[in-house]
Amino acid sequence: MNWGAIDRYAKSLIKEAGHKIRISFFSTIDVDSKAEANDLVTNIDREIERFFISRIKRDFPEHRIFGEEGFGDEIESLDGVIWMLDPIDGTMNFVHQKRNFAISLGIYADGIGMLGYIYDVMNDDFYHAFKDEGAYFNDERLPVLQETPLAEAVIGVNASWVAPNRRIENGPIADMVRHCRGTRSYGSAAIELAYVSSGRIDAYLSLRLSPWDIAGGMVIAQEVGAVTTNLKGEQPHLLGQDTFIVARPGLHDEILRNYIKLK
Amino acid sequence: MNWGAIDRYAKSLIKEAGHKIRISFFSTIDVDSKAEANDLVTNIDREIERFFISRIKRDFPEHRIFGEEGFGDEIESLDGVIWMLDPIDGTMNFVHQKRNFAISLGIYADGIGMLGYIYDVMNDDFYHAFKDEGAYFNDERLPVLQETPLAEAVIGVNASWVAPNRRIENGPIADMVRHCRGTRSYGSAAIELAYVSSGRIDAYLSLRLSPWDIAGGMVIAQEVGAVTTNLKGEQPHLLGQDTFIVARPGLHDEILRNYIKLK
Structure with missing residues (x-):
């Protein structure tokens, strides 16, 4: 398994999804009623999920996808490679605030977390980690945490x-x-x-x-x-x-x- | 009283203070120990307060300043023009997170709020209002709020x-x-x-x-x-x-x- 290539692919996919979300928000600015605005926001949510799943299915057909909305696979064991995906974590913030939500993705191999990503979309804050190779906030290496009472x-x-x-x-x-x-x-x-x-x-x-x-x-x-x-x-x-x-x-x-x- | 001029002055002052805070954070990146980092952060807090007070005292000597740290005036009545200032609101966030804090300023005349500002410094989100002339988030007019159960x-x-x-x-x-x-x-x-x-x-x-x-x-x-x-x-x-x-x-x-x- 070329984890370096998967890592680059996942980062690019997440950034593209974030861009789609921000663009969609701009195009809904003129909606007057709150009910309509909420519908549009919910549609964005679904579109982003479909975007992720179609890409992953196309480019990694042997991998499985485990996610909130049921467009992914039925997962009953952790065997093989599984993309554990929440395209929009913090749905209530997404709807009420249009900020303070994140794309969350973990890629696991036989139950072991290999790659992890959290993208705070509206702040453009990207957190990621590669098993045994450290964690990063944007381009900055995150230090090991000390104890705190x-x-x-x-x-x-x-x-x-x-x-x-x-x-x-x-x-x-x-x-x-x-x-x-x-x-x-x-x-x-x-x-x-x-x-x-x-x-x-x-x-x-x-x-x-x-x-x-x-x-x-x-x-x-x-x-x-x-x-x-x-x-x-x-x-x-x-x-x-x-x-x-x-x-x-x-x-x-x-x-x-x-x-x-x-x- | 030229409230338009005071409004422009206050906006410029707040933006300059925000810039000073961000610059100061960059220059403390290399501090190793958490205790030292906290001291530096506390020093920034004090510096920003002194910056505000020296400018306001110089340019509006007849106005009074009411703020957290006691560098301002003793305020026992709301007569005249009072700048109610918290240079860093959300001190715990400021120290622990270096984000999610704000500069908060209200300018009151005989107890009536004329101008209001909240600057979420690290997100560069600027909220402001002028009495009877509406409120703004960055350059966007904020709509009047509807009822919500x-x-x-x-x-x-x-x-x-x-x-x-x-x-x-x-x-x-x-x-x-x-x-x-x-x-x-x-x-x-x-x-x-x-x-x-x-x-x-x-x-x-x-x-x-x-x-x-x-x-x-x-x-x-x-x-x-x-x-x-x-x-x-x-x-x-x-x-x-x-x-x-x-x-x-x-x-x-x-x-x-x-x-x-x-x-």
Whole structure:
């Protein structure tokens, strides 16, 4: 397998998709009603998915594609090469904000993450990693993350997990919120993974994510020494939904040990 | 008073300050230790404040300046012209992320907001408004906001207000989180005010803000029909800290009536 060639291909494909999205936004500027605008935005979403899948199918017919919208393949095992793709991660941001969403792609071989990409389209911020060869933010090599205690950490966690919910005890999560330096919520798992990997926040957790939300970001996170597991401390499930945490080393243990009580 | 001239002056001053911040970041790239990097960042913060104050004092000696760091004036009344300035709103983002912070400025005459500016420095996103003459995002006029029910609204609220705290009953806030479409938290009151004014989120609330955090954003919000009050539904206090909410019309009432119980 020529991973270097696949890497160059994937980068080019993602950049082209990002360009298509930005162009589409310009052509919808004149739409008056919000309902119409939302329809157009949803159409862009579908077009971008079809663009990715037709290209990958044409140029890598032996590879499989695992993604949100069901245009890809039925995936029941991690054998072979799988492109785990979310063409637009952060759909609510995409619709409401037309920014703060990302293209997320992880390319896995027999379950092992080889290549990872997160493209924050409107900011033109490109994060990528090649297994064992490091992670990059645009052209800048991302340094390996140091340990940070919770008291100095900024945590990506949505308010919905601090409110009573059916997945996790919210009391300990509220304690975590009080004991850390601050919390943020950006509404895109891919962008929050990219933020942890580039040291802008120190951890991110969610109670329900799909493989294509985290597949690209996990490859990047691993190259900078961030720890990625589900909230039981196991490898995240890559064939279906699971809980998820990514954090600096040390902080990952501190959060799991003291603040996570799954229902 | 030539408000057009003051407007042009303020815009130019803010852009120059933003440029200084970006240049300073480039010159600190080579600093190795995180502690040293944080010191340098804090020094930039102080330098920018002094830059603003020296210029305003020189060119508008009869105006007063009300800001975070105490280099400005002691303000005990809203008489005359007051520049309400936060040179770096979102300090934690500034230190941890070197992005997602803003320069926030409101220029008030006898307590009435005449000019408002929010500059998201690293994204080069400039929001501004002139009383009764509309609000702008970069060169684009911002449309007047329509009503949105809570069930379709994205709310800016930090997780710390959903956890038990000494300022507000967190039960009703948790209900609000469950009943809305989603929540976000960006860590800069100015940016969240700019996001509400440009329709990217639908409301933002906080339990403790200072006048310089909200003064610029309030002028912008008013020009697009967003409602700004404290959490008692009164005009926010502009001489000291207060609670705060900005929201689309309708949504503002819905949140205050059903979900806010101050302690």
